[in-house]
Amino acid sequence: MKILVCEAGKHPVVKEIEHTLKNLQSIVGGYIEAIYPYEEPVGLVCNEDGIALNLPLNRIVEGYGVIRGTFFLCGLTEEDFCGLTDDQIERYSKLFWDVQHFIPTPDGLMPIIIRSL
Secondary structure, three states: OEEEEEOOOOOOEEEEOOOOHHHHHHHHOOOEEEEOOOOOOEEEEEEOOOOOOOOOEEEEEOOOEEEEOOEEEEEEOOOOEEOOOHHHHHHHHHHHOOEEEEEEEOOEEEEEEEOOO
């Protein structure tokens, strides 16, 4: 299964993995939680305990706020996760390419985006 892995402070990378719960959990470092922020069949899978474990702030996802810790994007079928298409890999690589760092402010967090080629 082809996925796009996003670690805090790094550009996304494509990985080919065997689709097992153990593999999915090892990527995010614990129990998995899936969210569905996009209209197309793509899931964002992260660590369910990211906040409680105080995992590093990673990226802002519109409608969900800041995702903590490593997450990955995968395709979706009606019943399970599946690999991303090449078009999805290209689109989401561009979306998450810029690294984000966060500065605490009195009103919450302010993202600082590091643009690179």
